Amino acid sequence: MNSVGHFINGRTIASDDRTESVYNPATGEVTKSVSLASIRTVKQAITAAEAAFPAWRDTPPLKRAQVMFRYKQLLEQHADEICGLITDEHGKVLDDAMGELVRGIEVVEYACGAPELLKGEFSKGVGPGIDSWSEFQPLGVVAGITPFNFPVMVPMWMFPLALVCGNTFILKPSERDPSAPMRIAELLHQAGLPEGVFNLVNGDKEAVDCLLTDPRVQAVSFVGSTLVAESIYRTGTAAGKRVQALGGAKNHAVVMPDADLDNVVNALMGAAYGSCGERCMAISVVVCIGDEVADELVAKLADQLLRLKIRPGCESGSEMGPLVTEQHLQKVRSYVNQGVREGAELVVDGRNLQVDGHEKGFFLGGCLFDRVTQTMSIYREEIFGPVLCVVRAESLQQAMTLINDHEYGNGTCIFTRDGEAARYFSDHIRVGMVGVNVPLPVPVAYHSFGGWKRSLFGDLYAYGPDAIRFYTRRKTITQRWPSATLREGSKFSFPTH
Amino acid sequence: MNSVGHFINGRTIASDDRTESVYNPATGEVTKSVSLASIRTVKQAITAAEAAFPAWRDTPPLKRAQVMFRYKQLLEQHADEICGLITDEHGKVLDDAMGELVRGIEVVEYACGAPELLKGEFSKGVGPGIDSWSEFQPLGVVAGITPFNFPVMVPMWMFPLALVCGNTFILKPSERDPSAPMRIAELLHQAGLPEGVFNLVNGDKEAVDCLLTDPRVQAVSFVGSTLVAESIYRTGTAAGKRVQALGGAKNHAVVMPDADLDNVVNALMGAAYGSCGERCMAISVVVCIGDEVADELVAKLADQLLRLKIRPGCESGSEMGPLVTEQHLQKVRSYVNQGVREGAELVVDGRNLQVDGHEKGFFLGGCLFDRVTQTMSIYREEIFGPVLCVVRAESLQQAMTLINDHEYGNGTCIFTRDGEAARYFSDHIRVGMVGVNVPLPVPVAYHSFGGWKRSLFGDLYAYGPDAIRFYTRRKTITQRWPSATLREGSKFSFPTH
Amino acid sequence: MNSVGHFINGRTIASDDRTESVYNPATGEVTKSVSLASIRTVKQAITAAEAAFPAWRDTPPLKRAQVMFRYKQLLEQHADEICGLITDEHGKVLDDAMGELVRGIEVVEYACGAPELLKGEFSKGVGPGIDSWSEFQPLGVVAGITPFNFPVMVPMWMFPLALVCGNTFILKPSERDPSAPMRIAELLHQAGLPEGVFNLVNGDKEAVDCLLTDPRVQAVSFVGSTLVAESIYRTGTAAGKRVQALGGAKNHAVVMPDADLDNVVNALMGAAYGSCGERCMAISVVVCIGDEVADELVAKLADQLLRLKIRPGCESGSEMGPLVTEQHLQKVRSYVNQGVREGAELVVDGRNLQVDGHEKGFFLGGCLFDRVTQTMSIYREEIFGPVLCVVRAESLQQAMTLINDHEYGNGTCIFTRDGEAARYFSDHIRVGMVGVNVPLPVPVAYHSFGGWKRSLFGDLYAYGPDAIRFYTRRKTITQRWPSATLREGSKFSFPTH
Amino acid sequence: MNSVGHFINGRTIASDDRTESVYNPATGEVTKSVSLASIRTVKQAITAAEAAFPAWRDTPPLKRAQVMFRYKQLLEQHADEICGLITDEHGKVLDDAMGELVRGIEVVEYACGAPELLKGEFSKGVGPGIDSWSEFQPLGVVAGITPFNFPVMVPMWMFPLALVCGNTFILKPSERDPSAPMRIAELLHQAGLPEGVFNLVNGDKEAVDCLLTDPRVQAVSFVGSTLVAESIYRTGTAAGKRVQALGGAKNHAVVMPDADLDNVVNALMGAAYGSCGERCMAISVVVCIGDEVADELVAKLADQLLRLKIRPGCESGSEMGPLVTEQHLQKVRSYVNQGVREGAELVVDGRNLQVDGHEKGFFLGGCLFDRVTQTMSIYREEIFGPVLCVVRAESLQQAMTLINDHEYGNGTCIFTRDGEAARYFSDHIRVGMVGVNVPLPVPVAYHSFGGWKRSLFGDLYAYGPDAIRFYTRRKTITQRWPSATLREGSKFSFPTH
DSSP, X not given: OEEEOEEETTEEEOOOSEEEEEEETTTTEEEEEEEEOOHHHHHHHHHHHHHHHHHHHTSOHHHHHHHHHHHHHHHHHTXXXXXXXXXXXXXXXXXXXXXXXXXXXXXXXXXXXXXXXXOEEEEEEEETTEEEEEEEEEOSEEEEEOOSSSTTHHHHHHHHHHHHTTOEEEXXXXXXXXXXXXXXXXXXXXXXXXXXXXXXXXXXXXHHHHHHHOTTEEEEEEESOHHHHHHHHHHHHHTTOEEEEEOOOOEEEEEOTTSOHHHHHHHHHHHHHGGGGOSTTOEEEEEEESHHHHHHXXXXXXXXXXXXXXXXXXXXXXXXXXXXXXXXXXXXXXHHHHHHHTTOEEEEOOTTOXXXXXXXXXXXXXXXXXXXXXXXXXXXXXXXXXXEEEEEESSHHHHHHHHHHSSEESEEEEEOSBHHHHHHHHHHOOOSEEEESOSSOOOOTTSOBOOEETTEESSSOBSXXXXXXXXXXXXXXXXXXXXOTTTTTTTSOOOOO | OEEEOEEETTEEEOOOSXXXXXXXXXXXXXXXXXXXXXXXXXXXXXXXXXXXXXXXXXXXXXXXXXXXHHHHHHHXXXXXXXXXXXXXXXXXXXXXXXXXXXXXXXXXXXXXXXXXHTOXXXXXXXXXXXXXEEEEEEOSEEEEEXXXXXXXXXXXXXXXXXXXXXXEEEEEOOSSSOHHHHHHHHHHHHTTOOTTSEEEOOOSXXXXXXXXXXXXXXXXXXXXXXXXXXXXXXXXXXXXXXXXXXXXXXXXXXXXXXXXXXXXXXXXXXXXXXXXXXXXXXXXXXXXXXXXXXXHHHHXXXXXXXXXXXXXXXXXXXXXXXXXXXXXXXXXXXXXXXXXXXXXXXXXXXXXXXXXXOTTSOOOOOEEEESOOTTSHHHHSOOOSSEXXXXXXXXXXXXXXXXXXXXXXXXXXXXXXXXXXXXXXHHHOOOSEEEESOSSOOOOTTSOBOOEXXXXXXXXXXXXXXXXXXXXXXXXXXXXXXXXXXXXXXXXXXXXX | OEEEOEEXXXXXXXXXXXXXXXXXXXXXXXXXXXXXXXXXXXXXXXXXXHHHHHHHHTSOHHHHHHHXXXXXXXXXXXXXXXXXXXXXXXXXXXXXXXXXXXXXXXHHHHHTTHHHHTOEEXXXXXXXXXXXXXXXXXXXXXXXXXXXXXXXXXXXXXXXXHHHTTOEEEEEOOSSSOHXXXXXXXXXHHTTXXXXXXXXXXXXXXXXXXXXXXXXXXXXXXXXXXXXXXXXXXXXXXXXXXXXXXXXXXXXXXXXXXXXXHHHHHHHHHHHHGGGGOSTTOEEEEEEESHHHHHHHHHXXXXXXXXXXXOOTTSXXXXXXXXXXXXXXXXXXXXXXXXXXXXXXXXXXXXXXXXXXXXXSOOOOOEEEESOOTTSHHHHSOXXXXXXXXXXXXXXXXXXXXXXXXXXXXXXXXXXXBHHHHHHHHHHOOOSEEEESOSSOOOOTTSOXXXXXXXXXXXXXXXXXXXXXXXXXEEEEEEEOOOOTTTTTTTSOOOOO | OXXXXXXXTTEEEOOOSEEEEEEETTTTEEEEEEEEOOHHHHHXXXXXXXXXXXXXXXXXXXXXXXXXXXXXXXXXXXXXXXXXXXXXXXXXXXXXXXXXXHHHHHHHHHHTTHHHHTOEEEEEEEETTEEEEEEEEEOXXXXXXXXXXXXXXXXXXXXXXXXXXXXXXXXXXXXXXXXXXXXXXXXXXXXXXXXXXXXEOOOSHHHHHHHHHOTTEEEEEEESOHHHHHHHHHHHHHTTOEEEEEOOOOXXXXXXXXXXXXXXXXXXXXXXXXXXXXXTTOEXXXXXXXXXXXXXXXXXXXXXXXXXXXXXXXXXXXXXXXXXXXXXXXXXXXXXXHHHHHTOEEEEXXXXXXXXXXXXXXXXXXXXXXXXXXXXXXXXXXXXXXXXXXXXXXSHHXXXXXXXXXXXXXXXXXXXXXXXXXXXHHHHOOOSEEEESOSSOOOOTTSOBOOEETTEEXXXXXXXXXXXXXXXXXXXXXXXXXXXXXXXXXXXOOOOO
């Protein structure tokens, strides 16, 4: 059976560390094992990254960007292969894997603009004969810790920008689906990145703790659940590092009475059930303004949901694949049970789904709850599964109060034709990423990704302009030249003719 | 005897909190008392700031900036009065107090540009018919905790920018010299700031802890010593806040063999002994490249130092005043004793200075050490007094290694005529603010202030462009309008002529 | 009788040039005379500006900005006086004069941010050891030629920014209303501007031609009618200068069926009849989508128009004053006659208005045409008077075709609640300044003003970020230091102990 | 014999226009003919570009950038072929052709960042409930007219950026070396650019005049000699277009007494004789500060020049190839004759060079003049050949006066180790591109290229940030939504339970 190791100093490392099983969630079978790095292995990666730093730091940004231009080509050439690896270990359908890869490549494209993005500010004459300017210098060794749900995209939110800024990088991806990250690591070196500049260690809490406390690691980017994000933020900052830690979400869609409900249903089907809802930007709550909207929307959603094609992600035509693990399947199922107990109306029940020929796969049918209320656990907590909750409100203001009171503030959207409602909503909602008739308002690669409230710890967001600032340290130089000795010629004896 | 209270919700508050004495360091006498806020008082300030937030947040930036235009005028009109308060309680000479005030006013001027500084990025066509843009929205209630050494300037690094971004603010200044901060708070309201938008509480650790843990406070800016900065950063981030904590320094000046030593001496006298060395940007170490440079420079410095006029700060012609407190005087004196014990050569000994008519003032003469080495405590630790250490090195590279190995990385400078040496130094030195022939490279108000290594915890710096980012939260809106119903006229029945 | 001369080198100049009468349009009486500069006088101003350039150029931007901070204060202190001068010679009501002044002051406020606005771009490491950065250096002597309709605001679109960029300036304001420009020139020097940095010459074509052809003038900003703008652009560019020439307009408002017509009527009354329509951003055409909208809107507009209070601008409660001159009055009246002849329906006829006690004033009542068509001269040409034309269209697309086909493209607006219609309109309309439910979409001072098509000649707009670029010349420095001679110590013989 | 036609609407066009011969300058033989477009052909290209505009304009910037990513790959794959075409028709050595191509590709790389570069500025709350933002929209059809000396690089200064901004483009390259431009046009379409978006017409003045006067062409970029640039600027602006016209140069290098002369000689050999001096950034004048510098430098230059390997550009090891045409050869030779007549000292005389086996090639040996003075025609005029003039000055100030008094202000450089001299020079020199120890300070692709004085007509420079502004038109939208009808629910009847 295949074993996935680490990638350190330009080479794949098969270590003697502990291992864990990797599953194909569509079959429920173990397909590979993955190494869990010991402290020694992680320190080896840090040492490699530290050694590679001085030369990479001194490489002009234009040259660093060339690696990203080639990397984009290689990723496009190997797209099918990478998507296959994602689907095999994560379970999402191939189209969705391709969507993930494309969004990741867009960050690589943004990183190609490093020379522009790294410009400092130059001020002539801050005083008589004095100039001052800022430079954005790399930090040194930085680390990224990423979740299972986007094994390719989330790492690519981080390392392309960290690298073009002149840092060296250590990626600790999820141990659930390690093959795709490993493949994109190899391609990165094929693109010409010097050895040691990028390193990947697979692992669990032991590896994470080592990255968070080793003083040579200057900064940590994390994406995962809020509880872990908060812990990462505390531990990393207590060790004096800069940390950005992105956590969980409960993203609400508000449907106004003037919305085109057919459009809304199409948008919500993808936003709620795509990738089994295992997305930090998935819509998990719909707030309908008025019962008329709610009644019609629930009916249409139920109708569509019953026709959703749930099959292994690698099968053509499949619209939703399995959940990532057996444990996660049980957790989501127990949320559904709990919702029923708490009195929500389970309009579509996906708990008993059987997928022919894949009885051991981690499948769950799409679930739709109506009449969910603010106190229910299915409303308060992030389920991260194919479960959509409909809440009924009487006004936009009431819907907004609901959203603003929620613990999370990652994404949200409103469906309306009305300019005023959209503007009021996007101005006053306490959420970091807002869609107007856009169900998944993930910012494009040249803007930055981040939520408010307990969805993000730190002050700079992921990718886009913020990432440039996160991965560099400002230096301000103030310069005066003391005297015109040379210029006025007193130092040199010129012919006196 | 006068008592300094708090400033909450537009009114001066005389509370029944504990108090502490305020001294005139030039006479050693107690001149006032200052209230130390109880938790109840601090929470009262937070409540006022929270209540004032919604209306201030919705005030257009152009209007918020108008307050700053008026504030600049008022500060200039009351400059002599403010400087008098600074000198009375801090001890620095009046010129120096004026310098501090002017640098603070420059931040107010920068804040007048709020409408420009708050611009977001607009992207037309991120997809077909889809636009996306970023807004930088205020955080809510934010706090600043500031040190005794710049009772006016350091608070003004913070609140003008926090306010024009739309936040409401709580300042906790130093309890050593509270009168000047209180005066500038009053003027801020005279400039038209609505009640509750800016509040000031005097206090000690009790007040600080309350600000760091109350969940309504969104962000904390701190300037002080490294140990406290580190603790503030840990506590504040553990409470989920964004924190920027600026700490201590040990700023080295490197003197190259081609420097004009007369210029260097003049520059160093001010940079090392100005304000008694009680500045986080003071030069406390000079690294001479070559013994020739060292011998000549030490001789010239000693000569100047013996002629330095040390008198109460309010006296005309005084060049250096007293230290801030008796305890601090004893601490600095013990560092000098320790330096002698460790084998450094005390070229000028200021320990026995008597200032006629001010025998109880907290005066210490300027001290100059030669042949200081890397292991001595006077080299390793921040003294924050009128003590300059000369270190001898054989090459620029050796000097840079020394600087890069030091715990702190706030400021540094090089004296040279040589373009290459200056560029190599400023590129490779691990220090945040670098001067080339500029002894105190404090960035101007439209750049940002911050050190590297253990001189700053956090990722965004004080004032300038970074402050705008620190005091705002990014929001990204992605917008599509669903259909051309209105535009194409299907909704309205037009005459069918 | 008072005579208005020139302002050169810090002094008011009473020259022996030709003169012209200045009228009070509310009484029809001559109140002053204004000098028309000879070539000799203009060249004197250019010489003064050229002489003042080197020192002003070398003044740090922060110091240049201080003049603007003081200027803002002085303008606010003298606001009533300045507005009185405007109304006396232009005729507009005092409130409107104050509006003009406030918009002008906002440009002064923007100019206070010069240090931020003049930042260049710094690129470390464009090659190994090579840095490159851009500076935005002043041009030298630049000139502004401005129209009668905003005697204060339009000059202030130009000189505050030209000056803070380090240029010296010559203003040639309109000879119709010269007193207000002269007053703000005096205040500018009272604010501390050095002599010769700003100069004002009154004059006619002789002065203009001199400014356009003298090789010492580096750039010309012009606002006026399109025919003159085009001629200025040709002549100035043929002389090798950079020129921005803003011309005429025919601004359309589109009213969609979902608009709130009461709001629309209020908005249009000010936009069409404010300042007698003598604004390049005045709405002069309303395009109603559907006859229902048109019928209702015309009825409401007529009703309001009949109640419009037309009196001298200095009288309290006056809503519209006289036109600027007798000739202009006749020209506007002849347009109305022509409209009637061409078949437009004159719903409200203001031609016979008598203003009690001001029978010789240049008054004209507000006129409203319905059923105006594309071929009529009142549609094709800029009238610059209180004449509003209603055009009826069947769809937004038809309205947009009309607007896009028009010669001018200065401003436009749409009234709707519908997000999609607003977005489609603002995206596809070939007009430089677009309002969505904003009838006069004059960009705020921190954005830039300019039209499309024959409303602007040149590529950079007035005020805002574009003005900074227009009034500076880019310089790019690329720097490498050749060898580490000094740094590596080979040049200096160190003691060999 | 091969014939080079046009490239219109995605297809190579073999027209029946007039033709002109294309030479191989190394052999003096005619190798191809090139079509000279008739007005009809040019109008066909304009029509194609106009038709392609609407769809290309509506293509999201991210998609437009994808074409540039693919184009970079194709250019790199076909680099040898393209360089061969350059050398065959221009004569420069292959390495130099490769340098040109690489600099062109860097602009393509910059264009890949279109989504970032096209961001507008968004201002929330310019008034209560009012937002305003700027968009940079494409102009429509734009044209580029380019010179023989960089048949690939100069066109690529223009069209990649014009295209990613959403414009459609017409290139009129030099008729001297048309094959390389034609090849890169084909590759651009192979990269996926839609038909008609980019078009190429070969031609002479007839084609140029048509481009300058056809009203459908919105903007013209030109690089060539100053006399033509001036004429293009006049004609184009008179037709109401925006025009940037880059002209001639006389670039001075200043050698200070502290410069390392061996480095200087190496730098000057390339900068003066590379590509036969047929570069607008070539160094054609060296100003030596002091006779000592001059004597030594002239001796070293002469020594190197005599060893310069002059052979056909396609031969390995060749350092300088032939001039571009027989006429140009005669023109340069006559300048040398004139220099001798005017009294300059011809230290190295290249007039009688014979290149074995290429006796009919357009070769001229490198020429070196000493003791050139300000009044000589070889000093005043641009020779555009392998002729370097040494001028002797007594001080840096004298050298700078010389440079500032010259008609041209394209590039310049200073050789020194002294920070003060470099800063004073770069601050005060009236030249657009300044090198400090960099002989050819051509800005990198992410900065902009342009000279001062009569080296550039217009206000925005070539490529880099300026090009984005030149190829787009600012539009400012100001938006308010009128009422909360929908939001507050008055419009919709909600259930009243």
